[in-house]
Amino acid sequence: MTAVAERRPRTFSTSARLRGWLRNPWGKPRLLVIITWAYILWSIVPVLIAVQFSFNATRSRTIWDSFSTRWYWGDPVDSVWHDPTLRHALVQTFKLAGADVLIAVPIGVLLALGLARWRGRGSGTSNFIMLFPLVTPEIVMGVALLLIFTEVFTFVHTGTLAQILGHITFSISFVVVIVRGRLFSIGRQYEEAAADLGATPFVALTRVLLPLLTPAIVASAAVVFAISADDFVISQWLSKGGETDTVPIRIYSATRAAPLPSVNAIATIMMVSTLIIVTLGFLAWRLFTSGEQKTGTAAEDFGTAFRL
């Protein structure tokens, strides 16, 4: 330590801090850390409060009484388990999300393969058009789909089938973007090596490329499940009411009437199941990429798959 530094009074006035920061902007960014944590708290606290009140023993969603599981299954009339509208909504949501994953993921993977390996006229344009569903306002997409199913393809009636088709329509883009990212990052070398060793293009696809794409496929399945379960606008437009209402629609209409903590309970169930699905997706990603060179931590790489 130099004598000069020792003689300087250790004040913490704002101006001294500012000067210190100007002298060394690469020092520890304490302010940034505080802002970051404040933001995280700000965004998570309402969710935690909502979860808390799903366990409330009384009918109030604002005044805490005591812990109970009444709104999950205890209440014989209004609990998620016993209220047929809520139970139906839950079943409908999982039905849509499941069908969406089973159909959109295979189509999206094949589309990604085609788009990523298609070199030539039109490939750039088609890659760009692929991003349209991601930036189109959902309400526009919903109206368009409703018009199509009521005016053009009238054999598709509103209801479950229309909802599934609607979900698939906007889910495919997510699958394509995630899988294509992975395709670009693994490059063409493994396909070339397979071809070099005598594998036909089909064998190279099934024995080499698909195993290498597994993490991206799993990740995109998790994402598709999450966005489908979360969707409100398209499900609502294509619903025929009653038994085809999904959880988000149910929550929305219940909140406008006389909401009970059972709404919080069903929301909590949705949140937890989505979290589980995404966590499983992450674990699968880590398992399948364990042998590869890392560009960051597993969590960072997994996050990269979602950078849209």
Add this chain to the structure above:
Amino acid sequence: MARGEIELTKLTKEFAEVRAVDAIDLQVPGGEFFSLLGPSGCGKTTTLRMIAGFEQPTSGQILLDGSDVAYTPPHQRNVNTVFQNYALFPHLNVYDNIAFGLKRAKRPKPEIRERVGKALELVQLTGYERRKSSQLSGGQQQRVALARALILNPAVLLLDEPLGALDAKLRKTLQIELKALQQEVGITFLYVTHDQEEALTMSDRLAVMNGGKVEQVGNPHDVYEDPETLFVADFLGVSNLMAARIVSTSTSACKVAVDGYELETRGTDLDVTGEAKIVIRPERVGLEEHGSESGPNRIPGMVERVVYVGSAIQVIVRAATGDSLQALVQNTGAGIPYEQGTPLQLHLPADALRVLPSGIGDAPSLKGEEPDPEPAAAAEP
């Protein structure tokens, strides 16, 4: 006829605007260790990829044992490749990586097991069957890649800078191993590299490429000692170039004038007149004490810089002609023999001097200040 003969005729590959490979002709007899040497972007890798089948030529022929395979898909060609980054399948272990080709060929299981065992023995990796490629060191991955390609008993093995990712010491060891392996299995190796030392030590013959064209083909000795173009002279190690005017040429000896000094050089069968370049390797430049008896091919000079490189000492001398020449003196442990500003006499032996037509290979005014020629420096990783 030996198996694994390659013949390229007028092979050309154009990408959008660029002509990566420009009508090259090459003949590689079966069983030869042949290298394609050149700086990055010279077309050597594109040539290899066309032979492997990953790129389709724009025009020209690729004859493999007499039949044109230019448009045969890669999985139907009897050539195998060792990739620059090995491209070992990360989801398969060592055994399954090596067995991949045999499984595609639908060989019976016992045969696969036996041949994989032999291949592992060949590359000294017995016992590593169950490892994943990520659990192997760079050198081991390289061996697995080699075993995976060799197990199919190809007519030609293509190697795309297979040692590029390894450290210098391991590279030296593997160079020797690879050469020994090639002699053992006796198949044609086509080896792509930008490392002139690697190409010189391993190859039976090599082709020096630049700008999509082959500059010179020959065995290492001829290419190093008798470069035909300025580019080849320059790319294969450091060489000193001087502008000269031709006085007389013949196949036995030539006479040139360099800024008033008349020098005798080796004979040439190239047709050179007027302005030309003369080239000499640093290890052939003789340094004599100032004032020692003058003879033919001697030019006075002054030490400009002395660089200690370990096994040798690099002395950069400004000759009286204005050229800056580099001389390499063996390090005998006696310390640095010269210091800056020492006057001395350069001896450029006639049999070490070679006349080259100037202009070919666009050698720029390389030997101004920097002793390292640009293309070689750019090619070094």
